[in-house]
Amino acid sequence: MTPVFYILAILTLAGGLAAVTLKNTVHCALALTVAFAGLALFFLQLDAQFAGFAQILIYIGAVAILVVFAILLTRSSEAEASGGILSRHWLAGLIIAAAVFAVLGWAILRGAQALPQESAVPAVTVHQIGTALMGRYVLPLEIVALLLTSALIGAVIVAMHEKESAK
């Protein structure tokens, strides 16, 4: 474990924790961006350059902006002031999350001996990724393209103004 790993872990986990605990929802979205950036740096450290840059483009560039737009369109940063930020069943949720982490951590630490050791750096070029996407994985690629198209059309239809139809 290198110091870089610990710095990235602290950055990512602090961003994630702030994203779910802060009171103002705009601050939550900004903290979420920090967590996404930390994960992108993790991907770069794991020699997955393409995934790291895709993470920056898709999550920081698109998803975080989408979240900010949704917060501003629903004005939920102002509504949050009245009443608490936690739902009625927050204690049960917290217990479930802690139990899930306990099970995951126990499984990881118990199985640590069986995990593979340090291996050579895989040399992956964008050319190889493109060949794999257009060759062996062409069917999943087409299905994802169809899914993205239908999801975006569906999102626009769901969020579109239904003018005059209600009257």
Place this chain on the structure above:
Amino acid sequence: MNPLTGYLLVAALLFATGLAGALTRRNAILVLIGIELMLNAANLNLIAFWRYGPHPEALTGFLFAIFSIAVAAAEAAVGLGLVISIYRHLRTTDLDAMNRMKG
């Protein structure tokens, strides 16, 4: 410590954080943020297993993570569209106030 163990522990912590956020917050957008964190933790696991697995040149885990990112983007678009639509009907994003399915 085994290098893979560190990544798996970070991913498990991030997943638990996202789950706690999704289960305890009352704002619908914050619940979606928690779900995004959980999906990202799963992606970190996929990339870490690909990197330290026996055949990284086959690119299996790597491309699984890429497809997972694409599906998560579609999920975020639909989820936030639904939140905006519900806000227009009920004038709130408070999940405790959303207690009827009829629009």
